[in-house]
Amino acid sequence: MPTVSELKEFSTQIRRDILRMVNAVNSGHPGGSLGCTEFMTVMYQEILDYSSNFDMDGKGEDLFFLSNGHISPVFYSVLARSGFFPVAELATFRKINTRLQGHPTTHEGLPGVRMSAGSLGQGLSVAIGAASAKKLNGDDHLVYTLHGDGELQEGQIWEAAMYAAGKKVDNLISTIDYNLKQIDGATDDVMPLGNLRDKFEAFGWKVLEVKNGNDIESVLNGLKLAKTETGKGKPVCILMHTEMGNGVDFMMGTHAWHGKAPNDEQLEIALAQNPETLGDY
Numbered sequence: 001m002p003t004v005s006e007l008k009e010f011s012t013q014i015r016r017d018i019l020r021m022v023n024a025v026n027s028g029h030p031g032g033s034l035g036c037t038e039f040m041t042v043m044y045q046e047i048l049d050y051s052s053n054f055d056m057d058g059k060g061e062d063l064f065f066l067s068n069g070h071i072s073p074v075f076y077s078v079l080a081r082s083g084f085f086p087v088a089e090l091a092t093f094r095k096i097n098t099r100l101q102g103h104p105t106t107h108e109g110l111p112g113v114r115m116s117a118g119s120l121g122q123g124l125s126v127a128i129g130a131a132s133a134k135k136l137n138g139d140d141h142l143v144y145t146l147h148g149d150g151e152l153q154e155g156q157i158w159e160a161a162m163y164a165a166g167k168k169v170d171n172l173i174s175t176i177d178y179n180l181k182q183i184d185g186a187t188d189d190v191m192p193l194g195n196l197r198d199k200f201e202a203f204g205w206k207v208l209e210v211k212n213g214n215d216i217e218s219v220l221n222g223l224k225l226a227k228t229e230t231g232k233g234k235p236v237c238i239l240m241h242t243e244m245g246n247g248v249d250f251m252m253g254t255h256a257w258h259g260k261a262p263n264d265e266q267l268e269i270a271l272a273q274n275p276e277t278l279g280d281y
Helices: 004-025 030-035 037-047 069-081 087-092 123-136 155-166 196-202 216-228 264-272
Strands: 063-066 143-148 172-178 206-210 236-241
Touching: 004 030, 004 037, 004 069, 004 087, 004 216, 004 264, 030 037, 030 069, 037 069, 037 143, 037 216, 063 069, 063 123, 069 087, 123 143, 123 155, 123 172, 172 216, 196 206, 196 236, 206 216, 216 236
Parallel strands: 063 143, 143 172, 172 236, 206 236
Antiparallel strands: none
16 A cells, blocks of 8 residues: 555646646646545545456446546546556547547546546436445445535535435445635635535435545545445545645635646646656656
């Protein structure tokens, strides 16, 4: 298992990948991707029990579904650096007829991607289906999801949340990237979310909080604790407090970089704040 220091080095390289990917095509979503680097690092380097031979069935292994698919840069980078496909392929991000489209798709057969995630709000429903199938098949592995907090403004999320609790889908852990920002501004200004802990608990979920979702150890401890809460009759929700644009000072504290790529000068400033650790693609 990697050390905390190694996980931090890994996440720093992921941030470099994200920045270089979106800069190269002047397109993509760096803000949320940077905010979730620690989570995705811990998920694929420590938490998930997955096979090195990817197949869509996913029998006998944990499954992960990225519901807020616009943060594909962090997803692709972590998948590549976890061995799902060549790191060099990151250079094809958002280019015509390549496997690394702006939102993850399944038709090109990219290893690690189990659902198309363009329209928000659908990932929880898909994950519930997968988790239910594992129960029917006697597979005791877990299903994980990641959602944006702005995504919770989609009604389908709450229909799925109601179903998961009602049907006791207790092999499911869903994490909310709780950064309080979305494409048009603060979530409180666009559509207030209210008290998410109270809401998920009212829907019948077990709720945990990670106060600093940009700290490797906090994320690791939160996910490990969540695993201990599975199998007890309730799905598990983690409210993970993060900073959009984490690791790049001029991207933090604002929603402006939700879907805007840094220019060449800004890229160099951002990369200088995140020294190379594993080698760029």
